[in-house]
C-alpha cells in the first residue's frame with residue numbers, strides 16, 4: 001500500500017453561518033463534504049463533485065465558490081455562508097421569497113446553489129463587476145435578463161427552472177436597488 | 184394557483200434528500216467499475232485496499248452474498264464473473280469516510296480475461312432482431328393496408344433517415360441510497376427514487392425478504408426524468424454493503440459513474456417515409472426504427488408508437504429492430520419512445536411541407552384524425568388542431584415566409600419552425616387512505632413521489648376539492664413505502680393515477696362521515712384497480728404544438744433559440760403554476776436534445792467517454808431565453824375524476840424537431856442527426 005493512502009488529519013476552524021466550529025478534518029476532505037458530513041449542514045448539494053454544476057455553491061469569505069472544489073484544510077479560519085444561513089431569524093431573504101413566488105425550482109436540488117450564487121450576483125453587480133455580456137465595462141452594470149442569465153450560468157438546473165430563476169433574481173435585484181436608494 | 188408546499192424547505196436547505204437523513208455511525212461506499220467492455224473477472228485483489236486504515240470491507244463477485252434473480256439483470260450486483268459492459272460495477276469498498284472509501288477503491292485491482300466486443304449501433308447489423316414487444320407492452324411491428332405500394336404511388340414523397348444519439352438523464356441529484364438493516368432483520372432504504380413501492384417490491388425480491396420487511400423513504404427527490412423510475416444497482420449495492428458491515432451505508436453514484444450504471448436513452452436510427460397527394464394529404468407512413476440494448480437485459484424503446492397515433496393515412500407500417508451490444512443497459516428517459524420517434528416524424532412532416540409547398544401548420548391540420556389510426560378507437564379528446572391554431576396565433580406565425588435561408592440580420596440567419604407533440608394519458612392502479620380528525624383536519628396517505636413535479640401540491644389540491652375542504656386543512660403524506668401502495672412517478676401518469684385513488688378515498692371518507700367525525704377520527708381507503716379495469720375503450724393521449732425561432736451564426740454555426748412557445752392540450756390543469764414549470768422544463772430539455780446533448784460511445788474501449796457535466800452539455804441559464812408554455816381548455820370525461828392528463832413529459836416531445844425545423848428555415852440546411860452542434864452544422868452552411 002502506498003503511504004499516501006493513509007489518512008492525514010488537520011485541525012481547522014470554520015465560521016459557518018456565524019457559528020465557529022473547530023474541526024479535525026481529513027486533509028483530502030472537500031469543504032462540501034465537511035459541511036454535509038461533519039457539520040450536518042446538508043443544504044449544500046453535491047451534483048458532480050467536480051466544479052461542473054454549481055449545486056454546492058456557498059459564500060466563502062463573501063464570494064461564491066464551489067465547495068466541492070475547495071479543500072477544507074485550505075480554508076482554515078474562513079467564513080462560510082450556506083443556504084441555511086440566508087434567512088435571518090426565520091425570515092426568508094428577498095431572493096428566497098422571489099424563488100418561491102416565481103417557481104424558480106422544481107426538484108429543489110440545485111436550489112441552494114442557485115440561491116447562494118444569486119446572492120453573490122446581487123453583490124457583484126452592486127460592486128460594479130462586469131460580466132462577459134456587459135457592454136460598457138466602465139458603467140455600473142444593470143442586472144437585465146441577459147446579465148442575469150450569463151451570471152447564473154454556472155448553476156445548472158436539469159429541471160429547467162431557469163425562467164423562474166431569472167425572474168426571481170430580477171425581482172430581488174430591483175428590491176435591493178430600491179432598498180439601496182432608500183438607505 | 185398554488186406555491187409548492189415544500190417551498191420553504193427547499194429554499195432554506197431543510198429539505199432532506201436520500202443522502203442527508205441523519206443515521207447512526209454511517210459507513211461510506213465507493214464503487215469500482217470494470218475497465219473492460221466484455222470478459223470474465225479472473226481475480227479481485229482487495230488486499231491493498233483492505234490494509235488502508237478505515238477500510239471496513241471490499242465486496243465483489245468473490246465474496247458477495249447470494250441474491251435472488253429478478254427480471255432486471257442489472258440488479259444482480261457482484262453475482263457473476265462476467266463483465267457485460269465497461270463501467271459495470273465489479274467491486275465496492277466500504278469505509279469509515281468517503282475519502283477513505285474513494286482512495287481505497289483506487290487500490291482494488293481486478294484481473295480480467297478480455298474478449299472482443301461490439302458497442303456501435305448500426306442499421307445493417309446482422310444480429311438485429313424483432314423484439315417480442317416494445318415498452319411497456321406494445322407490438323414491435325404494425326401494418327395496415329399496402330404501405331410500400333401506396334408510398335411508391337404517391338405524388339409527393341419523403342424518404343429520410345434520422346438519428347438521435349444516446350442521451351443521459353443526468354438529474355442533478357445523483358442516484359443515491361442510504362441503507363440500514365434494523366435489529367429485527369428489516370431493511371430501511373433512504374433512496375432517491377421515483378417509486379418507493381416499486382423499490383420496496385424489487386429489493387424485497389432481490390434479498391428474499393417479505394415486502395413488509397423493506398421500507399423505502401424518498402421524501403424529496405432531486406429529479407429523475409425516468410432514470411430513477413426503476414431501481415438501479417446502487418440500491419442493491421448499498422443494501423448489500425450495509426449488511427456486510429453491520430452499519431448503515433451511504434452510497435451516492437458519482438456523476439462520472441452514472442453514465443454507465445444509471446441508464447440512458449438508447450441511440451436510434453430511424454428511416455421515415457411519408458407518401459402524400461400533391462396537396463399533402465397522407466397516403467402512407469412507414470417508420471422503421473433501429474436501436475440497442477445490452478446483453479444484460481432487453482430494453483426495447485417504443486420509438487415508433489407515436490407514429491401509430493398522430494396522423495390519418497390508409498397505409499402504415501411501423502417496425503422496431505433491436506441489437507444487443509456490449510453496452511450499459513438503456514432505460515427510461517423523459518418520454519421514452521415519443522421523444523426520439525417524434526423527432527423523426529415531425530422532421531419528416533416538415534420535409535413534406537416543404538416538398539408539397541404546404542404550410543407546416545396547415546399540413547398537420549389537414550392530416551388530423553378523429554380516430555386513433557392504429558386501433559381505430561375514438562380519442563377521449565384530441566385537440567391538436569386547437570393547439571396548432573392557438574400557438575400559431577400567439578407566436579405570430581401567420582405572415583411567415585416559407586422560403587428557407589433568406590432572413591439575415593448581420594451574421595445571424597433567422598428562422599422559425601413548428602412541430603407537434605403527443606404523449607399517452609396512462610392510468611395505473613393505486614391505493615390511498617383518507618382520514619378525518621375531529622378538529623376538522625384531514626390526512627391523505629399514498630406512497631407517491633414528488634421528484635420536482637409538484638405532485639405533493641397537486642394531490643393536496645385534488646384532495647381538498649374532493650373533501651370540499653380548504654387546502655390548508657389537508658395534509659398529504661407521500662414518499663414512503665409504508666404508505667398505501669402507489670405506482671411510480673413515470674409515464675406522466677403520477678398525478679392522474681394517484682389522484683384517482685386520492686379522490687376515491689376522500690369520497691369514501693365523506694360518505695362515511697355523513698357530516699360529522701366521531702371521537703378518534705375516521706378513516707377510509709380506496710383501491711382503483713377495479714375501476715381502471717372497467718374503463719371504456721378510448722385512445723387517450725395529450726397533444727401539443729411547439730413553435731420555435733432560432734438564430735444561426737453564419738460564421739460559427741452556433742444555433743441559439745430566441746424564443747419558444749408550447750401550447751398543450753392535456754385535460755384539466757390542476758395547478759397552473761407548477762404545470763407551467765413542468766411544460767417549460769420539458770421544452771428546455773428538448774433544447775438540450777436539439778442542440779447539445781450527446782453521449783459519445785468510445786469504440787476503442789467501449790464506454791461513454793464524455794461522462795461528466797463538463798463534456799455532456801445540458802442547457803444552462805444562458806441557453807434558455809424567451810420560453811413559454813400555454814394550454815387550451817380541454818374537458819375530457821373519459822380520463823379520471825380530475826379530468827387530467829399527464830404533463831411531465833409532453834414538453835420534450837417534438838421540441839427538438841421544432842428547433843431543427845427552425846434551423847432548416849433559417850439556413851436551408853436539413854440536419855437529420857442530433858444534436859445540431861456547430862461542428863455538424865457549419866460545414867453545411
Ligand code: FES
Nearest residue numbers: 047049051054068
Ligand atoms: S457539486 Fe460542486 S460544482 Fe457540482
Ligand code: FES
Nearest residue numbers: 106107108157159
Ligand atoms: S430544481 Fe431540479 S435541478 Fe433545479
